[in-house]
Amino acid sequence: xxxxxxxxxxxxxxxxxxxxxxxxxxxxxxxxxxxxxxxxxxxxxxxxxxxxxxxxxxxxxxxxxxxxxxxxxxxxxxxxxxxxxxxxxxxxxxxxxxxxxxxxxxxxxxxxxxxxxxxxxxxxxxxxxxxxxxxxxxxxxxxxxxxxxxxxxxxxxxxxxxxxxxxxxxxxxxxxxxxxxxxxxxxxxxxxxxxxxxxxxxxxxxxxxxxxxxxxxxxxxxxxxxxxxxxxxxxxxxxxxxxxxxxxxxxxxxxxxxxxxxxxxxxxxxxxxxxxxxxxxxxxx
Amino acid sequence: xxxxxxxxxxxxxxxxxxxxxxxxxxxxxxxxxxxxxxxxxxxxxxxxxxxxxxxxxxxxxxxxxxxxxxxxxxxxxxxxxxxxxxxxxxxxxxxxxxxxxxxxxxxxxxxxxxxxxxxxxxxxxxxxxxxxxxxxxxxxxxxxxxxxxxxxxxxxxxxxxxxxxxxxxxxxxxxxxxxxxxxxxxxxxxxxxxxxxxxxxxxxxxxxxxxxxxxxxxxxxxxxxxxxxxxxxxxxxxxxxxxxxxxxxxxxxxxxxxxxxxxxxxxxxxxxxxxxxxxxxxxxxxxxxxxxxx
Numbered sequence: 001x002x003x004x005x006x007x008x009x010x011x012x013x014x015x016x017x018x019x020x021x022x023x024x025x026x027x028x029x030x031x032x033x034x035x036x037x038x039x040x041x042x043x044x045x046x047x048x049x050x051x052x053x054x055x056x057x058x059x060x061x062x063x064x065x066x067x068x069x070x071x072x073x074x075x076x077x078x079x080x081x082x083x084x085x086x087x088x089x090x091x092x093x094x095x096x097x098x099x100x101x102x103x104x105x106x107x108x109x110x111x112x113x114x115x116x117x118x119x120x121x122x123x124x125x126x127x128x129x130x131x132x133x134x135x136x137x138x139x140x141x142x143x144x145x146x147x148x149x150x151x152x153x154x155x156x157x158x159x160x161x162x163x164x165x166x167x168x169x170x171x172x173x174x175x176x177x178x179x180x181x182x183x184x185x186x187x188x189x190x191x192x193x194x195x196x197x198x199x200x201x202x203x204x205x206x207x208x209x210x211x212x213x214x215x216x217x218x219x220x221x222x223x224x225x226x227x228x229x230x231x232x233x234x235x236x237x238x239x240x241x242x243x244x245x246x247x248x249x250x251x252x253x254x255x256x257x258x259x260x261x262x263x264x265x266x267x268x269x270x271x272x273x274x275x276x277x278x279x280x281x282x283x284x285x
Numbered sequence: 286x287x288x289x290x291x292x293x294x295x296x297x298x299x300x301x302x303x304x305x306x307x308x309x310x311x312x313x314x315x316x317x318x319x320x321x322x323x324x325x326x327x328x329x330x331x332x333x334x335x336x337x338x339x340x341x342x343x344x345x346x347x348x349x350x351x352x353x354x355x356x357x358x359x360x361x362x363x364x365x366x367x368x369x370x371x372x373x374x375x376x377x378x379x380x381x382x383x384x385x386x387x388x389x390x391x392x393x394x395x396x397x398x399x400x401x402x403x404x405x406x407x408x409x410x411x412x413x414x415x416x417x418x419x420x421x422x423x424x425x426x427x428x429x430x431x432x433x434x435x436x437x438x439x440x441x442x443x444x445x446x447x448x449x450x451x452x453x454x455x456x457x458x459x460x461x462x463x464x465x466x467x468x469x470x471x472x473x474x475x476x477x478x479x480x481x482x483x484x485x486x487x488x489x490x491x492x493x494x495x496x497x498x499x500x501x502x503x504x505x506x507x508x509x510x511x512x513x514x515x516x517x518x519x520x521x522x523x524x525x526x527x528x529x530x531x532x533x534x535x536x537x538x539x540x541x542x543x544x545x546x547x548x549x550x551x552x553x554x555x556x557x558x559x560x561x562x563x564x565x566x567x568x569x570x571x572x573x574x575x576x577x578x579x
Contacts, residue, residue, distance in 0.1 A: 018432060041464040042436035090462070091381075146333035173380060173461040175332040175491050177530035202464045205535060242466035247494075247535045247557060254561050260568055269535055273542045280548055280567055 001067045003030040003053055003085075003164065008062035010048055010220075022048040024220045026062070030164075030198065035190045037207035037228075038200045040217030041242030046200050047090075049217065050166050053198070054085035083112055086162030090169050092153035096141040101132070101152050104141050108160040119159075126159035127152075130185060147178030154182070158189075164196040165189070171206065183210055208232065208246045208267035216243070229265045248272035286359050288453055288485050289321040289344060289375075295352035296339050296508075313339040315508040316353065321501075323452065324483045326476065328496040328516070331505030332530035337489045340505070341455045344487070346371040358452060373402065376451035380458045382438035391433075391441055392417070392426040398449040409448075416444035419474045436467035443471060447478060453485040454478070460492060468492070493520070493534045497555045504529060517553040536560045 010023040022045050030036060030053075040046045051057040052064060055071055055078045064071045066081055089095070098104035105126055109119035127137060130151040136144070141152050150170065157165070167186065171179040187210055190197045201207050207214060207228065214231040216224040218241045224231045232238070235245035235253070244250075245267070252264045252272060263275035296314040301307055313336045321327055331337045342348040343355050346362045358374045360367040379385055388394035395413045404412070417423040420440035425433065430441055439459060446454055456475060460468040472495055478484045488495065496502055502519045504512035506529045512519055519526070520533045523541050533541070540554035540563065549570075550563045 042434035042462075042467055169462070173333075173458060173491070175335075175530050176493070176532035177527075178333055179491070202462075202468075204465065242464055244465040248539065251536070251539075251557050251561060254557065255564060258561070258565060260565065269539050269542070272539055273546075276539075276543060276564060277546055277548070280543075280564070 001032040004028070004065040005030075005052070006063045006065070008052060008059045008064060010045075010052070010057065011060045012048075014060065022220050023052075023059075026222060028215065028222065028225070030196065032163075032196055033190075033194045034196055034213055035187070035211045036196075036198045037211035037214045038198060038217060039202070039204065039207055039214060039243060040223075044217040044241075045220040046217050047168060048220075050087065050168060050198065050200060053164070053166060054082050054087050056082075056087070083160055084162055085164040085166065086157040086160055088154055088157050088165070088167040088170060090172060092157075092170075093141075093146070093149035096149060096153060096156075099140060100138045101127070101141045101144070102137045104152060105155045105159050108156050112160060122159040122161065123155070126155040129158060129189065130155045131181070145178075147174050147181065150174060150178070150182060151185070154185075162195075164198065166198040166200075168200045169202060170199070171201070171203070179206070186210075204232070204244055204246045205268075208249075216241075228267050232267050233265070286356065287320045288323045288358050289319060289487070290356045291317050291319040291343075291353065292355075293318065293353035294340075294343065294350050294355050296336075296343065296348060297351045312508050314343070314350075317508075317510055319503065319510070321453075321485060321487070323485055324479070325500045326479045326486045326498070327488065328499035328502045329487060329489045329505065330491075330493075330496065330502060330519075330531055335505040336508040337505055338457055339508075341377065341457050341487070341489060344371075344375050344453075344455050345377040347377075373449065374451055375453045375455055376446035376449050378439075378443050378446050378454065378456045378459050380461055382442040385442040385445070386430045386438060389429055389431075390426075391422065391428050391430055394430055394441060395426075395444045395448050398445055402449070412448040412450065413444075416447040417441075419447060419477065420444045421470050421474075436463040439463060440467070440471060440474075443474065447474075450482075451484070453487065455487045455489070457489045458491065459488075460490065460495065468495070493532050493537075496520075497534060504531065506530075516555060520555055521552050 005026050005028045008023055008026040012020045012022050038046050052059060069076055071081055096104050102123055105123040106119045109122040171182050186197055189195050214228050215222060232245040232249050238244060248269055249267055252262050252266050255262045256264050260279060262279050266272040266275050294314055294317040298311045298313055299307055300309045329337050346368045349363050355362045357371045360371055362371050386394050388397055392413050395416055396409045399409045399412055417426055420443050422440045430438055460471050475486050479486045497516050499516055502516055503510055520537045523533050526533055534555055536557055537555050540550045540560050544550045548567055554560050554563055
């Protein structure tokens with residue numbers, strides 16, 4: 001089970017003065033249960049790419065297969081695809097609209113055709129999984145803090161029980177504690193439910209800490225598609241396309257160049273810490 | 286007198302029911318004292334809902350104080366007669382660039398502000414060019430803002446404020462949506478304006494790395510000022526910052542972990558260069574020791 005993209009191309013504004021090739025020959029296999037990060041500078045095609053995955057944008061050419069079925073087939077149920085591939089947009093809290101948090105989270109499942117009771121159950125479950133205190137369920141979503149609003153919006157997508165969860169910069173604008181809470185929540189859902197998670201992010205540090213596979217987009221093409229360590233090994237190339245490696249990776253490279261035998265593959269603070277401690281202790285021994 | 290000075294500044298959001306009775310009062314700013322000197326680069330940190338944006342809106346006379354006084358360049362913001370002067374002194378860049386762009390061509394958008402205050406045409410074009418250059422958007426001057434990416438739009442919004450040549454610019458999370466390069470460019474532009482033109486900058490941010498080069502930092506929590514000092518003083522309090530839902534730069538965190546494990550790293554490490562030097566010094570002194578031991 002997976003999502004396969006086969007030579008997907010997308011052109012914005014075809015035939016107009018603004019014609020832009022947003023995606024060029026994208027070939028990808030997104031396997032079930034993976035935790036994938038997508039990085040790329042603004043305008044590199046990340047958002048266009050993820051909107052293809054649940055059929056919001058139709059490829060100009062190429063094919064997309066969801067669990068072996070061509071999603072552009074006439075008898076393919078796109079509605080069903082959107083139930084199974086949940087997309088959390090940037091600043092999803094701007095889409096909150098109901099009078100209570102609970103009603104807002106019920107909106108998705110009700111739209112799927114579930115009864116009021118079933119939708120309610122889904123909402124309870126989703127709100128609990130994002131750690132929303134029960135005392136807030138019947139308050140207006142507009143009275144919440146930024147982090148809580150974001151979590152309510154994510155709960156609204158979770159209540160639809162997607163198999164694949166795509167999040168477009170879910171931590172933008174959140175304070176550091178809110179950022180960690182959201183990312184820990186996503187990581188826990190990936191681990192406990194085996195959900196496929198696709199995380200679009202501008203934070204190399206967050207991507208390095210959480211995901212198992214990174215897809216780097218540049219000018220509408222896949223530039224790298226590999227494990228974080230492999231991808232961040234190309235930190236000079238990443239810089240040339242407006243990206244970077246995590247800061248600890250730079251530190252390790254600098255120390256190595258200046259004669260200290262540290263692990264230049266470290267991408268997280270913890271990995272850097274362990275390597276540095278090892279080297280410094282050895283020096284002492 | 287400083288360019289921004291607050292004394293016991295209070296702001297309450299009061300919600301009333303249909304009859305006008307008070308339903309709830311939320312204190313967003315609780316007796317704030319602030320002193321900013323002209324030319325300073327100030328950073329303001331705080332969790333979501335801590336009152337940072339409310340404070341910023343006071344500096345631009347968008348919200349009136351409930352109690353206390355705020356002076357911008359010596360002018361009391363609560364006096365209506367000062368509103369326009371205050372807004373010309375303190376330019377503001379908000380989180381979401383989509384709410385700030387109005388024209389259909391980038392250069393017209395940037396020129397809108399100065400045109401509005403009667404700057405001569407020649408001068409407007411000069412300012413438009415300089416501002417767009419400062420944010421790295423000059424080659425997009427003839428583009429439609431609607432077709433730019435979020436990061437590019439934000440840089441246009443900043444150029445629009447720069448074109449007003451205000452004495453002070455308040456940036457309310459200007460980099461929240463930008464990629465690493467975009468963040469660097471915006472920060473560089475802000476620092477350059479600060480250094481070269483002496484513009485006072487107030488930067489509200491959730492990225493701790495962006496605070497490292499500031500002159501002074503204010504930390505807010507639940508409407509109160511809980512910490513203030515130089516970045517070095519602020520970031521030496523790793524655990525205190527966590528309590529306020531904040532963080533420290535990664536290099537500071539790594540230095541702190543090494544220090545707790547017994548490595549003699551000096552206090553106040555904030556940048557990669559500082560940590561590299563400290564680690565190399567430790568490695569050097571340790572190998573010396575082992576040499577003498579042999």
